[in-house]
Amino acid sequence: MSRTIIHLIDPIHPAPAFINEAAAVIQHGGLVAFPTETVYGLGADALDAHAAARIFEAKQRALNDPLIVHVHEPQLDALVDLAALTNTQRRDLQTLTDAFWPGPLTLVLPKRAHVPSVISAGLDTIAVRMPDHPVARALIAAARTPIAAPSANLFGHVSPTTAQHVLDDLDGRFDMLLDGGPTRIGVESTVLSLLHSPPRILRPGGITREMLLALGIPAERAPHSSHSDSPDTDAQLAPGMLTSHYAPRATLEIAPSLAALRKRCAELASHNTRIGILLTSAQITQCPDLHPQFDLGASLDDIARSLYAGLRALDDAAVDVILVTRIPPDGLGDALADRLGRAAGRKVDSDGG
Numbered sequence: 001m002s003r004t005i006i007h008l009i010d011p012i013h014p015a016p017a018f019i020n021e022a023a024a025v026i027q028h029g030g031l032v033a034f035p036t037e038t039v040y041g042l043g044a045d046a047l048d049a050h051a052a053a054r055i056f057e058a059k060q061r062a063l064n065d066p067l068i069v070h071v072h073e074p075q076l077d078a079l080v081d082l083a084a085l086t087n088t089q090r091r092d093l094q095t096l097t098d099a100f101w102p103g104p105l106t107l108v109l110p111k112r113a114h115v116p117s118v119i120s121a122g123l124d125t126i127a128v129r130m131p132d133h134p135v136a137r138a139l140i141a142a143a144r145t146p147i148a149a150p151s152a153n154l155f156g157h158v159s160p161t162t163a164q165h166v167l168d169d170l171d172g173r174f175d176m177l178l179d180g181g182p183t184r185i186g187v188e189s190t191v192l193s194l195l196h197s198p199p200r201i202l203r204p205g206g207i208t209r210e211m212l213l214a215l216g217i218p219a220e221r222a223p224h225s226s227h228s229d230s231p232d233t234d235a236q237l238a239p240g241m242l243t244s245h246y247a248p249r250a251t252l253e254i255a256p257s258l259a260a261l262r263k264r265c266a267e268l269a270s271h272n273t274r275i276g277i278l279l280t281s282a283q284i285t286q287c288p289d290l291h292p293q294f295d296l297g298a299s300l301d302d303i304a305r306s307l308y309a310g311l312r313a314l315d316d317a318a319v320d321v322i323l324v325t326r327i328p329p330d331g332l333g334d335a336l337a338d339r340l341g342r343a344a345g346r347k348v349d350s351d352g353g
């Protein structure tokens with residue numbers, strides 16, 4: 001494949017002509033990158049094994065890392081073996097989809113046998129979510145098939161929150177890009193396994209543990225698995241936990257405090273190491289002298305929205321080391337601390353610290 005067709009599309013009222021064109025690409029076994037509320041996805045027909053296999057090829061994704069399947073309504077019987085659920089699981093599923101769909105919550109459920117096994121990397125489970133983005137939902141509805149879509153980045157790289165990020169990683173490797181502007185949430189969905197008792201958070205994300213607890217779902221964070229990047233059994237059981245995920249090219253260092261970050265800057269500068277610094281707006285006020293700096297914004301929502309763009313921007317500036325201060329793992333901070341830990345290439349504790 002040589003050329004990717006790009007359409008600028010209104011994220012709130014997507015033009016039906018572009019949606020239909022993209023849906024036809026999906027129906028013919030092609031790949032379409034599209035915005036969701038979290039990050040951009042690289043989509044293919046989830047019921048077409050050949051099309052789904054092309055996703056792995058385009059991303060250079062390891063075949064043992066299963067994909068999320070996106071639906072446009074909370075209708076799961078085509079994908080999920082609902083009969084295999086216990087009453088408790090069925091009740092939790094109903095509670096969760098009522099509360100959080102459409103939205104950044106991916107549920108791991110028993111897979112129906114006819115769903116191609118390449119989607120789930122051979123597991124007998126399937127990860128499903130209903131995205132909260134008009135473009136994503138219109139595309140899935142028009143394609144009349146569930147759409148398998150991992151984040152639209154090269155495997156192991158930072159997830160894309162703009163169409164340019166997608167092109168930077170994958171231009172020419174897929175058929176069509178729907179450019180709906182920057183994504184609203186900026187970190188990936190929460191992956192929750194309903195097959196564990198209590199339900200287990202395999203990847204923290206936009207729906208926080210606190211939000212699940214408030215609904216009476218006693219979700220637990222997955223105990224930090226010891227697995228590395230090797231395609232071993234652990235990686236199959238909790239595939240989203242590969243430590244190499246979400247990595248920039250530069251080395252990321254997480255300082256315990258702003259004072260420690262300052263000290264480290266001075267140290268690195270004295271060795272002529274090129275540094276880039278991710279700072280919150282408040283930190284920038286305190287440290288106007290530290291450069292080059294990327295403004296992450298003020299709130300946790302701002303940081304989530306800008307974190308991946310910041311990592312990519314500093315990477316593009318060809319720095320050797322990116323510095324950031326630790327984010328407390330509460331609420332959305334859990335997902336942010338988790339991604340920072342992975343980007344730093346080290347294993348994180350189950351509390352994301």
Ligand code: TXA
Nearest residue numbers: 038040041066067108125126127150151188189239240
């Ligand atoms: O926000 C998101 O979830 C974005 C947008 C595009 O929807 N998608 C995304 O996909 O982040 P991806 O492939 O980059 O991450 C999917 C995560 C991976 O950690 C994968 O291992 C996990 O979901 N996953 C998929 N199927 C699974 C399964 N059957 N069991 C356990 N984990 C699964």
Ligand code: MG
Nearest residue numbers: 150151152159
């Ligand atoms: Mg990804």
